[in-house]
Amino acid sequence: MVGILFRNGTIRRGPHEPDAHALLVTDGRITAFDETAVRLAGDDVETVDLDGGFVMASFGDGHAHPLQGGLESQGPQVRTETIAEAVAAVKRYADEHPELPWIFGGSYDSSLAESGLFDARWLDEAVSDRPVVLRAWDYHTVWVNSKALELAGIDATxxxxxxxxxxxxxxxxxxxxLREWGAVDLVMNVAPERPIEQRIEAIGVASDxxxxxGVTWVQDAWVEPLDVDTYVEAASRDLLTMRFNLALYADPRMFAQQLQQMIAARERVAAVGNPLLTANTVKFFADGVVENETGALLEPYCSGLHRHGMQVWGSGTALADAVRAVDAAGFQIHIHAIGDAAVRQALDAIEGAIAANGPRDRRPVIAHAQLVDPADLRRFAELGVIACMQPLWAxxxxxxxxxxxxRLGQERADRQYQMRSILxxxxxxxxxxxWPVSSGDPREGMAVAATRQTEDGDPxxxxxxxxLLTVDETLHSYSTCVALQAFGDRAEVPWGVIAPGASADLVHLARDPRRASGADLPHNAVRATYLRGIREFSAHE
Known part of the structure; x- marks a missing residue:
């Protein structure tokens, strides 16, 4: 028997359970609490002195792009405070890597240029002989140099x-x-793919x-066939150190050919037999983003430039038809919906799938839900839809x-990220x-959820x-609720909760975050992270 006894601290069992002060883990599972834990611990059990610290179910990330984040770390770092600094970073990187035929990087701050519009000639000053492709922080936009435009065949016509x-x-x-993937693909379709070893390394970087x-499960929310290859290879080599679920990307331009490929990808992942990797989800985009005026709105944008924004699947039944088909195949639905029109369209599509395919434990997800019309707020609970929201953005x-x-105007702007109303x-x-659109650190998101202030304390x-949410509510959303989204409670060994028999997926923090001010939350050190009772991260190693 391999055991760990955590003591001399606070163990958060859940919102409706009393805290414990000792926790016993045996063979990767939670066994007992408090005096029972101490009594059952054998002489060979490792004792972890929490030193007044705090243990809870580990965090999850319900919507992220870990492979992209890992790849981004391999290129020039252009999340800078000025355009000139970003250009200088590209030049340094290009000078250090003369062997690279293309320069890829991300993710620059779109607010640095008026209307988020960046000129190729600025990048030409850094690199003119090789194509440069930089992702914006929204990952719906790229900034390229003139060589990239030339190779993609993009000109005035x-x-x-x-x-x-x-x-x-x-x-x-x-x-x-270039805005949104129809335009971005013009460049990416002529760009070389990253080598498989580089992509596997990116998964490792993201995992670290x-x-x-303190995060042990991530929903990769945009997975294409090459990404499936990468994850399968990493899982086959037993290189995964955390849990991943893959959301296979549904493209309205080719969906008719995709569904059978998605089913095959799910079976291929299952055949690897690695419990840390699943592919049970399909990702849809209902719209774009407000910053590009491609988020779909019920009322026009203030500028009128794109009026109501972009509905990726059109205003007809295409999204509902595709969601119904994917749901019938047993996949979980995961829909990106930013604007209130997109949220309504997503809810309508899910409602249609439920009506057509009958009841089951489907746990559909609407990600972002940045702007929800008041008439649609109640529908999340009525339809069993999980709202996966990004508190750092509020x-x-x-x-x-x-x-x-x-772009929204004050009235609509003040209806964004209605986390309390949803809850x-x-x-x-x-x-x-x-992530990497924004920080993947739950402590930073927790601070904003509990204060709705910038790091400078404004307003x-x-x-x-x-x-506002309480700290305990946002702890719950980052742990048990993400695990519910991931069907962690239905796993062979349940995870996402602190309960006897559950997997010991744990995070050890230096202090109890429930007793900290909002400004202090991001600075609460992660001392260790455990997956199935194995210490996968230690601040002292």
Whole structure:
């Protein structure tokens, strides 16, 4: 028997359970608490002195892009405070890597340029002989140099593609910013794929990033066939150190051919037999993002530039038909919906799938739910839809004040990220980060959920303070509710809870976050992270 006894600290068992002060883990499972734990612990049990620290079920990330985050770390780091600094970072990286035929990087701050529009000529100053492709922090936009435009065949005569936009200069030439994947694909389709070993390394980088922040399960929310190959290879080599679920990307331009491929991918992942990897979900985009004015709105944007935004699957029944088919095949539904029109369309599609396919434990997810019409709030609970929201975004940072609020107007802007309203409606609220779009550290998201302030403490009292969560509520959303989204309670060994028989997926923090101020939450050190009773991260190693 392999055992660990945690003592001399606080163990959070859950929102409706009393805290414990000792915890026994044997053979990777939670066994007992308090005096019983101490009594059952044998002489060969490892004792972890919590030193006044705090243990709870480990965090999860209900919506992220770990493979992209790992790959991003391998390129120039362009999350800078000025455009000039980003250009300089690209030049340094290119000079250090003359052997690379293409330069890939991310993820730059879209608010640094007016309307989020970046010019290819700025990048040409850094690199002109090789193509450069930089992802924006929204991952719906890229900034490229002139060489990349040339190789992609994008010039003044190129029309906007389906599901994409190519902004132009006043003289009609393409600017160098490509919006949404219809336009982004024009470049990516001529770019080389990253080598498989580099991609497997990226999974390791992402895993190390997450484990050091107390996270042991991540929903990869946009997985294409090459990504499946990468995860399967990593799982086959037993290289995974945390749990991943793959959400297979449904593309409206080719969905008719995709469904059987998705079923085959799910079976292929299952055949590997690695319990840390599943592929049980299909990802849909209902719209884009507000910052590009491609988020789908019930009422027009203030600028009127794109009026109501973009419905990726159109305004007809295409999304509902695809959701119904995927649901009938037994997949979990995961829909990106930013604007209130997209949220309504997603809810309608899920409601249609339930009506057509009958009752089952499906746990559909709507990710982001940035703007929800008041008439639709109650529907999350009624339909059993999990709202996977990104608490870090619920603050008046530059992205919000420079790009988002001016497009929505004050009334709509103040209805964003209604986490308290969703929770009070009776719906399940899980948390995600969308990393590398934004930080994947739950402690940072927790701080914003509990304060709705920037790191500088603005505004006093919090933005839209009626939507604040308690720290304990956001702890629950980051752990047990993400595990519910992941069907962790239905696993052969359940996880996501602190209960006898459950997998010992744990995070050890230096202090009880429930007794900290909002400003202190991001600085609560992660001392260790455990997966199935194995210490996968230690601050002392």
């Amino acid at each position: 190129t029309p906007d593609p389906v599901l994409g936009e190519i902004p132009h200069r006043d003289d009609g030439t393409p600017l160098g910013t 990033y997450y484990l050091s922040r 603050q008046l940072d530059a992205l919000m004040t420079v790009l988002t609020v001016p 009070d409606s009776g719906a399940v609220l899980s948390h995600g980060s969308d 006093q009292g919090g933005w839209t303070p009626h939507e």
